[in-house]
Amino acid sequence: AQSVSQHNHHVILSEAASLELGCNYSYGGTVNLFWYVQYPGQHLQLLLKYFSGDPLVKGIKGFEAEFIKSKFSFNLRKPSVQWSDTAEYFCAVIPSGAGSYQLTFGKGTKLSVIP
Amino acid sequence: KAGVTQTPRYLIKTRGQQVTLSCSPISGHRSVSWYQQTPGQGLQFLFEYFSETQRNKGNFPGRFSGRQFSNSRSEMNVSTLELGDSALYLCASSLHRDSYNEQFFGPGTRLTVL
Numbered sequence: 281a282q283s284v285s286q287h288n289h290h291v292i293l294s295e296a297a298s299l300e301l302g303c304n305y306s307y308g309g310t311v312n313l314f315w316y317v318q319y320p321g322q323h324l325q326l327l328l329k330y331f332s333g334d335p336l337v338k339g340i341k342g343f344e345a346e347f348i349k350s351k352f353s354f355n356l357r358k359p360s361v362q363w364s365d366t367a368e369y370f371c372a373v374i375p376s377g378a379g380s381y382q383l384t385f386g387k388g389t390k391l392s393v394i395p
Numbered sequence: 396k397a398g399v400t401q402t403p404r405y406l407i408k409t410r411g412q413q414v415t416l417s418c419s420p421i422s423g424h425r426s427v428s429w430y431q432q433t434p435g436q437g438l439q440f441l442f443e444y445f446s447e448t449q450r451n452k453g454n455f456p457g458r459f460s461g462r463q464f465s466n467s468r469s470e471m472n473v474s475t476l477e478l479g480d481s482a483l484y485l486c487a488s489s490l491h492r493d494s495y496n497e498q499f500f501g502p503g504t505r506l507t508v509l
Contacts, residue, residue, distance in 0.1 A: 312495065323398075324485065324500035331495060370438060381426065381492050382451050387437035 282307035282373050286386035293361050294394050301356040301389050303371030310376040313354040314383070315345055319367040327369070330354065331376070341365070366393045397422065399488050399501035407507045413474040416504045420467050420488030427469040428498060429461060432483040441484075444469050445492045473506075481508045 287302035305311060315327040328339025335347040345356045354371060371386040400419045408414050420427050428451075429441040440453040444463035461471040467488075473480055483505050487498035 316500075323502040324487075326497055329497070372438075376495075377493065381428070381443055381445075382440045382453070383428070383430075383438075383487075383498060384440070385430075385438035 282311065282375065282384045284371050284373050284384055284386035286369075286371055286389050288389045289387075290390045290392070292392045292394065295363055296360050299356070299358040299361045299365070299391070301369055301371075301391070303354045303356065303386060305352050305354065305371075305373045305384075307352075307373065307375065311373045312376050313345075313347060314372040314374075315339065315343070315354075315356050316370045316372060316385075317367050318370065318388075324370070327356070361391070361393050363393045363395045365391060367391060399486055399499050401484075401486050401501040401504050403504060404502065405505045405507075407509065408476050409509050410476055410478060412476050413472065414476060414506060415470055415472050416484055416486075416506075418469045418471075418486030418488075418501060420469070420486075421499055424488035424490050424499070425467050426489045426492045426496075427463055427467065428487045428489075429469070429471050430485040430487065431455075432485055432503070433481075438485070441471065450492070476508045478508050480506065482506060 283306045285304045313330045318324045330337045330347045338344045368388045370388045372383045402417045426445045428443040430438045432438045443451040447463045458474045463469045483503040485503045486501045489496040489498045
């Protein structure tokens with residue numbers, strides 16, 4: 281079974297600082313990777329996803345993530361955060377293809393951006 | 396297009412009671428998954444339904460059950476509620492049943508067990 285580890289429980293940054301949230305997964309085969317965001321009081325929504333191809337993927341709101349297969353990592357980055365990025369961020373993985381259709385999430389990283 | 400809707404949004408129950416939560420997927424979506432979200436455990440997969448059949452089940456006791464109707468709407472039921480069942484229950488729908496399809500999440504039902 282797959283598992284996901286997010287290294288930081290809570291990150292506090294000032295506006296304009298750069299962001300990198302760590303995500304590592306454990307699974308013996310090919311996976312599809314996702315980052316979801318949950319803004320305060322809102323539902324979970326997809327930031328970006330990686331299936332195959334270019335390991336650097338760009339998502340909404342200026343976020344990007346890099347898949348490093350050798351490190352089983354899929355870290356989320358943003359060059360300059362804004363107060364509106366305050367939210368909880370979840371990394372998720374699912375084995376590629378048909379069969380199991382179960383997203384496995386990390387425990388989330390809460391990001392607080394100070395104006 | 397309307398998103399995933401969940402009812403009720405908030406529920407307060409006492410230990411030993413049972414509860415039924417409802418999820419209406421995005422129109423045309425046939426796969427519905429349920430997740431439990433708690434501060435300590437994060438998001439954990441409960442089960443997934445497709446074509447009225449449970450296809451996958453997470454590691455939860457038998458008190459947690461669900462079903463899906465012919466219009467793809469889904470319900471989950473928790474019997475004999477325990478304090479630890481207090482959580483945000485999220486429903487997600489997707490068009491097809493494969494790993495390449497995005498799952499769209501609803502706003503959740505906040506269940507509090509007293």
